[in-house]
Amino acid sequence: MNDQQHERELLTLKTIAETLNRSSDLKPMLQSVLEELLAVTGLQTGWIFLSDGKHEFTCTADVRLPHALSINNKRPMCSGTCWCLNKYWDGKLNQAFNIIECKRLEDAVKNDLGDTEGLTHHATVPLTAAGETFGLLNVGSPGKEKFNEEELTLLESVAYQIGTAIKRTKLYQNEQKRAEHYAKLETLTRELWKRKQGRDIITGIVEQTATSFEWPIVGYCTKEENQIFLDSVYSEGRLQKVEQLFGSENFKELIDAIQFEKPILLSRNQLSFFKQFQVIIARNVSIRNNHVGILFALSDKNTDFDQSDGDVLKAIADHTALAIEHSRINQKRQELMISEERNRLARDLHDSVSQKLFSLSMTARGLRDLQDNNPILRDALKDIQQMSQEAMREMKTLIWQLRPVGIEVGIMTSLETYAKGLDLKPTCHITGLKLLPGPIEEALFRIGQESLNNVQKHARVKEVSIYLNIGNQRASLTIEDKGHGFNQKTLGDYTLGLKGMRERADMLGGDLSIKSEVNKGTTITVVLPF
Numbered sequence: 001m002n003d004q005q006h007e008r009e010l011l012t013l014k015t016i017a018e019t020l021n022r023s024s025d026l027k028p029m030l031q032s033v034l035e036e037l038l039a040v041t042g043l044q045t046g047w048i049f050l051s052d053g054k055h056e057f058t059c060t061a062d063v064r065l066p067h068a069l070s071i072n073n074k075r076p077m078c079s080g081t082c083w084c085l086n087k088y089w090d091g092k093l094n095q096a097f098n099i100i101e102c103k104r105l106e107d108a109v110k111n112d113l114g115d116t117e118g119l120t121h122h123a124t125v126p127l128t129a130a131g132e133t134f135g136l137l138n139v140g141s142p143g144k145e146k147f148n149e150e151e152l153t154l155l156e157s158v159a160y161q162i163g164t165a166i167k168r169t170k171l172y173q174n175e176q177k178r179a180e181h182y183a184k185l186e187t188l189t190r191e192l193w194k195r196k197q198g199r200d201i202i203t204g205i206v207e208q209t210a211t212s213f214e215w216p217i218v219g220y221c222t223k224e225e226n227q228i229f230l231d232s233v234y235s236e237g238r239l240q241k242v243e244q245l246f247g248s249e250n251f252k253e254l255i256d257a258i259q260f261e262k263p264i265l266l267s268r269n270q271l272s273f274f275k276q277f278q279v280i281i282a283r284n285v286s287i288r289n290n291h292v293g294i295l296f297a298l299s300d301k302n303t304d305f306d307q308s309d310g311d312v313l314k315a316i317a318d319h320t321a322l323a324i325e326h327s328r329i330n331q332k333r334q335e336l337m338i339s340e341e342r343n344r345l346a347r348d349l350h351d352s353v354s355q356k357l358f359s360l361s362m363t364a365r366g367l368r369d370l371q372d373n374n375p376i377l378r379d380a381l382k383d384i385q386q387m388s389q390e391a392m393r394e395m396k397t398l399i400w401q402l403r404p405v406g407i408e409v410g411i412m413t414s415l416e417t418y419a420k421g422l423d424l425k426p427t428c429h430i431t432g433l434k435l436l437p438g439p440i441e442e443a444l445f446r447i448g449q450e451s452l453n454n455v456q457k458h459a460r461v462k463e464v465s466i467y468l469n470i471g472n473q474r475a476s477l478t479i480e481d482k483g484h485g486f487n488q489k490t491l492g493d494y495t496l497g498l499k500g501m502r503e504r505a506d507m508l509g510g511d512l513s514i515k516s517e518v519n520k521g522t523t524i525t526v527v528l529p530f
Contacts, residue, residue, distance in 0.1 A: 015040055016158050020165040024172055029165065030061040034137075037158055038063055041151075043139045045119060047077060048127070050135035050166075053265075054089045055081070057135070066117040068108035076104055076113060084124040088136055096125040096152040096159070099145055118142030125155045129163035137162065178308040184212045185312055189319050201327055203232050203239055205295070205320050210234035213312070217277060217298040223248070223255075223291070229473060231293075243529070245473065254296055257282040261314075263305040266298070281305050283317040287325050295320060331439065360384070411441060411477070412468050415448045422456040425463050432470030440528050443504045444468075444477045447512070450497045451479035451524045459483025459522065474510075474529045482521040501526070 019033045034046050047062040059077045062070075069076045082103040087093040099121045108116055122140030126133055137159045147155070188208050202220050210218035211234075219233040219242075228251045230242040248255065257264040263279045282296035295317045299305055412430050419426035436444075448466070455464050461483035469476045498514065501524070505512040510528035 013154075013157055013161065016161050020161060024169055026166065026169045026173075027060055029169065030162070031063075033162060033165075034061045034063050038139065041139070041154070042141075043144075044141040046122075046137070046139040048135060048137055048162075049085060050127075051085070051088065051133075057085060060135070066105075066108075066115060066119050068114035068116045069104060071114055076108055080104075080107075084136055084138065088126060088133070093124065093126050093136070096123060096147075096156045098123060098147050098152055100124050102140075121145045123147045123152065123155060125152075125159040127159050127163040127166060129160065129167040132163075132167060134163055134166045174306060174308055177306070178311070181213070181308055181312040182315075185315055185319075188212045188316065201320075201323050202293070203241070205316070205323070206232050206234045207239050209295070209297070209316055213297075213309075215297040216300055219296050219298075220285075220293055221251075221254075221296070222293050224472060227472075228254070243473075253280050254282050254294065257296065258284055258294065261310060262307075263310070276300055279305055281310050281313055283310070283314045285317045285320045285324070287321050292321065292324060411436070411445050411448070412466065414445060415452065415466055418449060419452050419464060419466070422452060423462070424452065424456060426452075427463070427465045428468075429466070430468045430470075432468075432475075434470045434472075434475075436470065436475060437530055439508060440475055440530060443508055443510075443528060444475060444526065447501045447504055447524075447526050448477055448479060450501050454497060454522070454524075455479070455481045455483065458486070474527055476525060476527040478523060478525040480521065480523045485516045485518045485520050485522050487516075487518055 015036050016033055019036045020029060022029070022032070030048050030050075034048060038044065038046055045062075045064045045066070047065065048060050049057050050060045051057040059074060062074070062077065065074065065077065084093065084097070084100050087097075100123070101120065102122055105116050105120060108114065119140055119142050121144065122138045125137045127135045127137055137155065139155065191208055206218050206220050209215070217233060217235045219230065221228050221230045223229075226248050228246045228248055230244050230246060233240045233242055253264045253266050257280050261283075263281050265279055266277055277298040277300050280296055280298050282294055284291045285293040285295055295313060297305075297309070297313060412428050416426050416428050452464065455461070459481045461481055463482065465478075465480040467476075467478040467480070502512050505526050505528065508528050510526060512524070512526045514522070514524050516522035
């Protein structure tokens, strides 16, 4: 190599380095460096492909493309594949390659797309830095079919400079993106803790995450054995409560995204509202090493998600776990407060009202025995005694309702005991076996109590059937009798009790149905989701 050529190469590298250092915006930087490279080397045309994955690429920069490659907004350059990209994706292009006949140019000639301006071949060089590959640098000139070793060495040096600049730019952009993400995360967590803790925690997190980070889809689900329960999804500016079970084969990529903790390409998803999306990230929501849910996000572009997105999703999942646990603690505290208040009321009723009713009954009985000569007063005292005894029985039932001794042995056992305490003859049927959440168990028990009270007061029969069904995601309780029944259009004194049952079911997102006909009996069914 002569001194003049050596000086020219040093000048080229110096010019390229200066160009690369002038900007941190990737696309303008690559366009400028390509123009400078062609200017100092005397080559006529060039282009740069960037690729983040197999079969994914963009033509990020180009200079003086032949008409045949620039038509239709450069469509021949931005679609399809070619030999250099295929070799690059297969890992067979690790250094400057001395001349590749261009398939894009051949296709342009074959399809009569326009003038190729004498360009038939080009050199191709991978853009690499620190073991990472980012794409390809392609350069050429009309009539040039060979690059010598010195030219290829120079192109490799330039490509390494470009690769280093790309890596530096990506690192800068990632750090900038990470900083923006965590600023948004701070805002999100503040908004999250402002929300009412309880049933709306999950939907609030899903909606707040999607709107804060502008991810096309954010969702929450749980995994049970070989099934996925999709709870809610935020998409196209609105929240959808899905609440549906799917086989885990529908969510293979979701499981992979959790396991490998990286973005996963969607290949064969069968869910209609996910079909247009290309990549998914997901993280477990865990409380004390117990996975209680999965938070995930989808994008329609393969390049949208990177490590910082996965990190911030993990942080959101951790905050979600804290919010859920905090809600559970508050709920337990409220349950304990309610239980303590009920116990206090039961004690007060037992120690005051029940004792007074007992005294009234005994006094009426004693006075009745002294009124042999006054049958009218004797009959009145007898009525007073009977009413006070009935009031005592009802008070005993009310105290039992306030302090449901035995619910820890199970809903069905407790309801059966309660029915027998009302002098009913229950027939019990139970299907399914699962530990019920506290609020669900309490609500089913209270609704069952009220239903059995109605049977005892109004049905005019002793026989009653109790059905309890416990499924994977919901529990149902049915109380059925073949008694007097009632006209549902004129509820009469049923109204207050039924209203209370409906309110309990509504508070937990459940449904209460009532079927009754006069002289044909009544069936009350409540279904509560977990």
